[in-house]
Amino acid sequence: MQASIFAGKTAMYRYDEIDQRLVDERVVQFRDQTRRFLAGKLSEDDFRPLRLRNGLYIQRYAPMLRVAIPYGLLATRQLRTLAHIARKWDRGYGHFSTRQNIQFNWPKLEDVPDILAELAKVQMHAIQTSGNSVRNITTDHFAGIARDEIVDSFVWCELLRQWSTFHPEFSYLPRKFKIAVNGAEADRAATFLHDVGLHAVRDPRGTGSDGASPGGEIGFRVIVGGGMGRTPIIGHVINEFLPWPHLLTYLEAIFRVYNRYGRRDNIHKARIKILVKARTPEKFREEVEAEWAHLKDGPSTLTAEEVRRVEGRFTRPAYGKLAGDDAGHAARLAAEPAFAAWARRNVHPHKVPGYAAVTLSLKKTGVPPGDATADQMDAVADLADRYSLGELRVSHEQNLILADVRQSELHALWQAAKALGFATPNIGLLTNIICCPGGDFCSLANAKSIPVAQAIQERFDDLDYVYDIGELDLNISGCMNSCGHHHVGHIGILGVDKNGEEWYQISIGGNQGRTTPSPLLGKEGVPQSGGGGAALGKVIGPSFAREQIPDVIEQLIRVYLGRRESEEERFIDVVWRLGIDPFKEHVYGSHHQRQASRNRSLAAA
């Protein structure tokens, strides 16, 4: 087998005739279901699971349509279609979610079939973006370009997209099911926080049977039962090395055990993590292995030919042959501190000489995190066409990535991005807040989240101060469904409801995983959060009113700055070194907070 199968340079997957036909047939099916619902032939109860598996929620003010951006990869013509949809059927904007999807908050139910048809024209869909089925498969937003790549995870994500799309046996699972695939040494896909996480690894036992991959055959570490939500759990490794041909049969074994034995009596106990916990990971693993014994080496066993076929349907980026790091770029970095500051945070290394990846920030202060207007989408599409081979990625941190930019063009891109408001140099910093739509839009939310993010961004508007604080993930969820990933924020904020009032609980010490490969940790020009495995934050104490939050964050930061041993020691490192007590004491110790806490207990009594 050729090495390129496992470490290609992919761009967009192009549907073949069957891929396209299935998506078209889905539009026809949903159009008929909507027609029957509107004609009163399908009850609300029957229609709900059908519309959910087409990404359609009935929200607080209007339906919400969640469109899949499979594994976060987007061509510019697709982004322009999203802009068109935002203009024609929504109020001119969309919200990029933390799961590499985009959500439209104002479509009309009767328009949704037309929206889906428009999406199908550019090989997009809303299939299984909600409901109790396998959701959009997510991956590292640096897939295909990262220097620590083991496999190109996009190829494996697409294989899994096809396998999970309309799976006849696993379309009515006990609960939603999220799969993440990571193809690099570092884990930038949070594989320990998904129902199933797949982390590509090389067989530690040396050269494998494919003979082409140095260091051994490719396989996957299989992690099950992780997740956030109201019962956050770090996943368990149930297979350290699953050779790649067995990927689908092994997943079918996991899914069959879950489909048959996962709880269906209580929606809050129905995720696979609860089953794994109840059985114990060891016992669950035995059940999976027993089921797999029947499926192993069956017809669903993947072939090198199929992997190559899927890989071959991805377009190839047409990289220029560049000598290496661009001298002009280095000179501009030295001459312009503002450009250098942006490059330090928002420009990322690329495995092809002379290229770099760029994060366009959707976290400008005053704008809901992850929101983009139709005009902005068009503008980004223009930037991607001009500077990045017509393709971009959506990150789970709700930013957009231009993955293939020549170093020599970074300065021009920076100026263009600055003019458009996408050049906030805050990637990996406190103000790059991950945030769900919250109570402003979502009917599940207990509390608003976007105004909290804005208040924090306004408080920390001094960039020099934010730089001095250094790497810090601050994540906000408006309810315990944790769409804002608060459990794995270095600082997490959770909206809670107490007697009809909005309160906010603060946790510290969470981490999404080891996102930077160890050899690169601490190196110049390697941004993003760094070391440490996946961890869940600990709640520091009683919750706060919304207007107190910026003060509390500032107090936490003050403790950190006072206690850190060097500038290299990040907020999260200090929390892990000292525990939460010093933070807690400082925050709750002040008279003001004691008073507020008393008032709250009186109010709650």
Place this chain on the structure above:
Amino acid sequence: MAVIIKDRQVVTDPWQRLELAPDGSLPAIPPAGDILAPLALWQVERNALLARPGRIGVWLDSHEDPAAIAEDLRHFGIVAVNFPKFGDGRGYSTAQLLRSRYGWKGELRAIGDIFRDQLFFLSSCGFDAYALREGEDPQEALAAFGDFSEAYQASVERPVPLFRRRDRGVADGGRGS
């Protein structure tokens, strides 16, 4: 007689379905006719059921393990799987196991909260008969078998997954690029 869908046609149903009483007690066994018995009745009254003149079938509820009847399948004229609620997807795995692991070749019927929009997946997993819930029009529902013209996965209906069946000549003529 009630009407069902069998082999993608609307036909009358010769089987009389027996149910447990709300308190869980076993139903009386009719002296004649083809009966579809709940698993518990089969397990308790096996000999009496086999001794009667009519044919016998068994239906499994969504939580019941098909392994419980794997050794008895030769006695049955039909096996049915109940879907207490539309969203309870255990029956899809039950069917897949009955067909592919336990070798059930006879009629496999979906009963309970069954309507048009499940038929395509049910059929993929090996069901060939469907007793639609009250108020559904079986004639109208037949169109559901044509909802999709292909499927990626291996299933009872398509034992070989699409990737092993692809006709490259067809599949490479994709629209996109």
